[in-house]
Amino acid sequence: MIYMDYNATTPVHPEVLEAFLPFYRESFGNPSSIHWAGRRVKAALEDAREKVARFLGCKPVEVIFTAGGTEADNMAIKGVASAERGKGDHIITTRVEHPAVLNTCLYLEKEGYSVTWLEVDSAGQPDLARLEACITDRTILISAMYANNETGTIFPVGEIGAIAARRRIPFHCDAVQAAGKVPIDFREMKVSLLAVSGHKLGAPQGIGALVVRQGIKAHPLIHGGAQERNRRAGTENVAGIVALGKACELAQASLGTESGRLAGLRDRLENGILAQLPDVRINGDGGKRLPNTTNISFAGVEADSLLANLDLAGIAVSSGAACASGVLRTSHVLAAMGVEPGLAKGSIRFSLGRENSAADVESLLALLPGIVERLRNADYEFRLEDKGLNNGRPGEKNKGSRRHERRGGFFGDRRSS
Ligand code: PLP
Numbered sequence: 049m050i051y052m053d054y055n056a057t058t059p060v061h062p063e064v065l066e067a068f069l070p071f072y073r074e075s076f077g078n079p080s081s082i083h084w085a086g087r088r089v090k091a092a093l094e095d096a097r098e099k100v101a102r103f104l105g106c107k108p109v110e111v112i113f114t115a116g117g118t119e120a121d122n123m124a125i126k127g128v129a130s131a132e133r134g135k136g137d138h139i140i141t142t143r144v145e146h147p148a149v150l151n152t153c154l155y156l157e158k159e160g161y162s163v164t165w166l167e168v169d170s171a172g173q174p175d176l177a178r179l180e181a182c183i184t185d186r187t188i189l190i191s192a193m194y195a196n197n198e199t200g201t202i203f204p205v206g207e208i209g210a211i212a213a214r215r216r217i218p219f220h221c222d223a224v225q226a227a228g229k230v231p232i233d234f235r236e237m238k239v240s241l242l243a244v245s246g247h248k249l250g251a252p253q254g255i256g257a258l259v260v261r262q263g264i265k266a267h268p269l270i271h272g273g274a275q276e277r278n279r280r281a282g283t284e285n286v287a288g289i290v291a292l293g294k295a296c297e298l299a300q301a302s303l304g305t306e307s308g309r310l311a312g313l314r315d316r317l318e319n320g321i322l323a324q325l326p327d328v329r330i331n332g333d334g335g336k337r338l339p340n341t342t343n344i345s346f347a348g349v350e351a352d353s354l355l356a357n358l359d360l361a362g363i364a365v366s367s368g369a370a371c372a373s374g375v376l377r378t379s380h381v382l383a384a385m386g387v388e389p390g391l392a393k394g395s396i397r398f399s400l401g402r403e404n405s406a407a408d409v410e411s412l413l414a415l416l417p418g419i420v421e422r423l424r425n426a427d428y429e430f431r432l433e434d435k436g437l438n439n440g441r442p443g444e445k446n447k448g449s450r451r452h453e454r455r456g457g458f459f460g461d462r463r464s465s
Contacts, residue, residue, distance in 0.1 A: 054401030096293025117245030127266030200341025209238030255288030
């Protein structure tokens with residue numbers, strides 16, 4: 049079994065598991081209790097907060113633990129929108145955000161806020177001059193991701209932060225995919241709020257954090273007890289928090305070497321595919337990308353068929369297309385980058401991580417081209433039958449026609465970068 053879907057979720061790191069399991073066993077307690085059991089877990093919780101803060105370059109007091117990235121994004125956007133309602137009602141975000149941001153902004157739009165959806169170019173990058181031009185005296189928040197979950201494209205968050213700081217507008221950065229893959233420095237980025245999620249960096253699912261710069265106004269999303277300094281009510285997920293702290297500590301220690309190793313594997317994977325298959329395009333490779341992610345379009349193939357065939361061979365990857373009610377919907381990210389729908393339908397995301405080796409990449413490279421060729425041929429036979437061209441004989445005529453069709457290439461100009 050080969051797992052190449054680390055952007056979806058990561059296996060829990062063994063040292064993280066070791067760190068948090070005692071909190072499901074003997075080290076129990078409610079951090080709000082003042083007796084020994086409570087004090088014990090409270091100390092562990094604050095220790096984890098310090099580790100997360102050290103990893104992200106913020107103060108421990110600025111870290112609010114949440115139930116994951118989605119909650120952190122919701123809290124940032126709805127929290128600031130609500131706190132700044134008296135000042136304005138305009139939010140700027142981009143078309144390629146994760147649904148945790150997109151749908152939160154859509155919700156606020158329905159609630160009467162006005163949202164500017166910034167376009168991106170073919171490399172997946174926003175136009176910063178356009179961003180600045182969109183700012184009005186009603187703008188209360190800019191929300192832009194650090195790295196795209198589908199393509200790995202890295203936004204110029206430092207420059208976005210500088211614009212936001214100059215115009216005195218809070219900037220929320222969804223850093224869920226960036227954390228653990230590229231260095232993050234909360235202060236240097238001039239970001240006001242920053243979301244991370246445990247299960248993308250070796251901690252379990254259901255834990256995350258929102259960093260809120262001191263002085264930034266954001267109303268809580270969840271009301272109740274006084275936990276997290278009245279900013280996030282509810283008894284803390286102590287085991288999850290301990291796990292996130294440990295995962296951040298480990299990521300900080302390994303980031304330098306691991307990102308180089310993963311970039312090497314990713315490059316080998318891309319070059320191996322480009323060398324073996326025509327009519328392949330790498331999406332978003334024109335700019336800065338995460339070291340572990342590649343999003344590849346295979347012309348003439350439906351991603352779900354490719355994904356299913358790889359799955360049968362024990363290889364787990366992900367497709368940007370989602371099948372809803374029998375209709376294949378293409379990725380909003382690729383659409384925003386101008387990837388034509390036919391090509392976007394054949395796009396696969398490979399996201400590598402800690403347990404992937406060079407041997408995994410070679411196994412993939414030994415299998416993938418054959419599968420793609422088979423699917424392309426099957427699709428070609430199907431299309432011929434559909435047009436009544438093969439007279440029920442999948443023989444000579446098909447081969448000739450196929451060569452003819454392929455000579456022009458699926459792209460016409462063989463755009464394989
Ligand atoms: N933001 C980005 C960029 C993501 O990739 C994800 C998850 O895939 C999220 C937010 C949501 O995080 P979670 O799964 O912890 O809710």
